[in-house]
Amino acid sequence: MRLDLFVSHYNYWVVIFLMMVGFYILISRGNLIKKVVGLNVFQTAVFMLYISMGKITGGTPPILVDPKGGGEAAAEVMYSNPLPHVLILTAIVVGIATTSVGLALAVRIKEAYGTLEEDEISRIEAEREAAE
Amino acid sequence: MNIVVDIVLFTLLGAAGFALLKVRNLFAVVMLAGIYSLLSAGLFTVMDAVDVAFTEAAVGAGISTVLFLGALALAGHHENRPGHTPLLPLLVVVVTGGALVYGTMDMPGFGHPENPVHHHVADHYIEESYDEIGIPNVVTSVLASYRGYDTMGETTVVFAAAVGVMLLLSGARRPRSRGGGGGGTAGEGEDG
Numbered sequence: 001m002r003l004d005l006f007v008s009h010y011n012y013w014v015v016i017f018l019m020m021v022g023f024y025i026l027i028s029r030g031n032l033i034k035k036v037v038g039l040n041v042f043q044t045a046v047f048m049l050y051i052s053m054g055k056i057t058g059g060t061p062p063i064l065v066d067p068k069g070g071g072e073a074a075a076e077v078m079y080s081n082p083l084p085h086v087l088i089l090t091a092i093v094v095g096i097a098t099t100s101v102g103l104a105l106a107v108r109i110k111e112a113y114g115t116l117e118e119d120e121i122s123r124i125e126a127e128r129e130a131a132e
Numbered sequence: 133m134n135i136v137v138d139i140v141l142f143t144l145l146g147a148a149g150f151a152l153l154k155v156r157n158l159f160a161v162v163m164l165a166g167i168y169s170l171l172s173a174g175l176f177t178v179m180d181a182v183d184v185a186f187t188e189a190a191v192g193a194g195i196s197t198v199l200f201l202g203a204l205a206l207a208g209h210h211e212n213r214p215g216h217t218p219l220l221p222l223l224v225v226v227v228t229g230g231a232l233v234y235g236t237m238d239m240p241g242f243g244h245p246e247n248p249v250h251h252h253v254a255d256h257y258i259e260e261s262y263d264e265i266g267i268p269n270v271v272t273s274v275l276a277s278y279r280g281y282d283t284m285g286e287t288t289v290v291f292a293a294a295v296g297v298m299l300l301l302s303g304a305r306r307p308r309s310r311g312g313g314g315g316g317t318a319g320e321g322e323d324g
Contacts, residue, residue, distance in 0.1 A: 004241075007135060007139075007242070008241030008242045008243070008244075009236055009237075009239070009241065009242065010138075010139055010142060010242075011138070011142060011242050012233075012236040012239060012242070013233060013236065014142040014143070014145065014146050016229055016232045016233055016236070017146055017149070017229070018145065018146060018149045019229075019232070020225045020226075020228065020229040020232075021149040021150060021152065021153050022149070023224075023225055023228065024153065024218075024221055024222070024225045025152070025153055027221045027224065027225075028218045028221035028222075029211070030212060031158070031211040031212065033158055033200070033203060033204065033207065033211075034158065034161065034211055036200075037152060037161055037162075037165055037200075038152075040165060040196070041149055041152060041165075041168070044168065044169070044172050044188075044192070045149075047172070047176075047184070047188075048145075048172060048175065051175075051176055051179045051181045051184060052179060052242055053247070053249050054179070054180075054181065054249065054250075055179040055180055055181075055242065055243050056180075056243055056244075056245045056250065057134070057135075057242075057243035057244070057245075059180055059245075060180060061180045061181070061182045062180070062257075062258065062269070062270040062271055063182075063268055063269045063270065063271075064258075064262055064268040064269075064270065067262040067268040068262075078245065079258050079270070080179070080180035080181070081249060081250050081254045082254065082257055082258065082270040082271045082274055083253060083254050083257065083274065084181070084249075085181045085183055085184050085271045086271055086274045086275045086279060086282075088181070088184050089183060089184055089187055089271070089275060090275075090279075090282055090283065090286045092184070092187050092188060092191055092192065093187070093191065093286055093290060094286055094289050094290070096191050096192075096195060096196055096199075097289055097290045097292075097293035097294075098293065099196060099199065100199050100293055100297050101293050101296045101297055101300075103199055103200065103202075103203035104203075104296065104297040104300040104301055105300060106203060106207055107203055107206045107207050107300070107301065108300045108301070110206070110207040110208065116207055116208065117211075117212050120212075
């Protein structure tokens with residue numbers, strides 16, 4: 001019974017662990033590039049959750065075995081759910097787009113402030129404000 | 133057998149995620165992120181999402197690593213030791229994670245064909261999509277036809293991101309005006 005619960009929920013628990021690792025990197029690390037990595041970890045964990053929900057044990061990828069129909073073999077085939085796959089395909093591409101904007105912002109901030117560390121940036125900001 | 137591969141890969145993925153947290157050299161972090169992406173591509177294959185797997189391998193492990201390396205080349209790769217005590221973030225993370233784990237107790241188990249997620253539009257896609265669209269790969273017909281507007285929105289986002297990156301980086305390459313306080317956003321408008 002317990003082993004059953006472990007096997008059927010292990011995916012979700014590792015996904016939550018990874019989400020929390022990403023979240024922790026995001027809120028506890030000061031380096032902006034490290035923050036983008038944390039965001040990516042969180043994002044991939046969400047992808048994992050969706051794909052886990054779409055899987056059917058004993059299923060095959062949702063590519064029709066006998067699309068024309070008629071074959072008796074085709075009736076037995078069980079396909080995993082294609083909808084999460086589609087949503088995640090879109091999300092991966094959007095994710096790389098947002099990551100690239102985040103990295104470009106980090107590069108720009110480095111140009112403007114000479115550092116990528118959050119606390120140093122806010123110190124420089126405060127000094128500039130005091131100088132004005 | 134499948135479930136064993138699944139559990140092993142997920143454990144490795146968890147280890148890679150934890151290593152990402154610990155390592156402070158950003159080059160190593162980027163390489164670990166590549167490994168992390170490749171492992172997740174393997175997991176997607178095990179979980180029957182082959183289209184997602186090769187997108188993740190190409191985009192997550194390939195392009196994203198290259199982008200991160202480019203950013204490191206431009207911005208340096210040293211990460212400072214976190215200055216403040218991480219107790220508050222740790223507390224937030226533990227509480228959030230605990231709540232989420234509590235939430236999974238009500239979730240249907242992994243891989244059962246009776247799970248509610250499999251019985252809404254998914255049946256329709258699998259049974260009817262070949263007659264309606266004419267492509268054997270169900271993922272392709274959903275992506276490009278049933279949810280075509282979604283994909284169009286996605287390309288809009290990618291376009292907007294490309295424009296944003298070009299504007300930001302073309303600003304970075306102009307002769308710098310250091311010390312001229314607040315020079316960060318001054319020159320952006322001229323390129324547009």
